[in-house]
Structure formats: C-alpha cells, structure tokens
Amino acid sequence: MKINWGTSIVLAFTAFISFILYFVIRMSTDNSANHDLVTEEYYKQELAYQNEIDAVESALKMNASLKLVKSEKGITVLFPEQFNPEHINGTVSLYRPSNKHLDFNFPISLSNAHLLIPDNSLLDGRWDITIKWNYKDKIFLHKEKLLY
Structure with missing residues (x-):
C-alpha cells in the first residue's frame, strides 16, 4: 500500500x-x-503592590534600612538606631518558595534595636523575608532573599 x-x-x-x-x-x-499559585490571595496582593513600592521608597528616603545578620542562634534583624524601639511595630513574614507549609508570620515587639528569628524555626535553604514595620504612622518595608 x-x-x-x-x-x-x-x-x-x-x-x-x-x-x-x-x-x-x-x-x-x-x-x-x-x-498551586505562589500565594493564596495572589490577585489581592497584586492590587496592593503600589503600597509596597511606597513603603520601600519611604524607607530609602528616611535612611531606615534594616540589616540581617546570620548567627548560630538564628537571624538577627537590626533596626536603625535613630528610631526608638518602643515605637516600632509590624510583622515579619518568612516565605519558603519550595514548601508553603513552612511559611510563617510573627509580630514585631522590640525592647532594643534588634529582633532575633530563632534558628529552630528555619530549615536550610532559601527564604524570602518580608519585614513590614511602622514607626510613628510611617510604614516601611524591607524584602530580602536569604540562603540559610
């Protein structure tokens, strides 16, 4: 054929x-x-993205950059010294891209100018850290990718 x-x-x-x-x-x-999508409320977060841009810009204008330092105890977040720690509040969000069940958030409560994220809650690998904090009605945002 x-x-x-x-x-x-x-x-x-x-x-x-x-x-x-x-x-x-x-x-x-x-x-x-x-x-799955990366986050549950992806579209809601996308609409609020301009607020994040404004918070990052206000942190740059007021020289309110944060430093993250790794140690044996965990990750230490160093807040700027010109701000009174008692007036700082907000949230720290740790996002694990490989497993959404490892993500967690906790509130910021300071007595001095640093915050410790304990080592026992962090597994080795990549973490995306988002720190959204307020100081006297000013909103600041710090985002960083970190290999732990």
Missing part, C-alpha cells in the same frame, strides 16, 4: 495532537505535581 503526501500530513498532525493530549491529561491528573 502506497501512502501519498496528504495522508502523511494527516497522520503527522494526528500523532502530534495525540502526543500533546497525552501530556496534558497526564499532568492534570498527576497528584505529585504541584499546581
């Missing part, structure tokens, strides 16, 4: 479409693949 060029093209298209459909069905039914 001889196959002409028209039949060959139809067979090639059919084989290609079958190949693509196989992978689409396999990936949509596979339980080992993680299809």
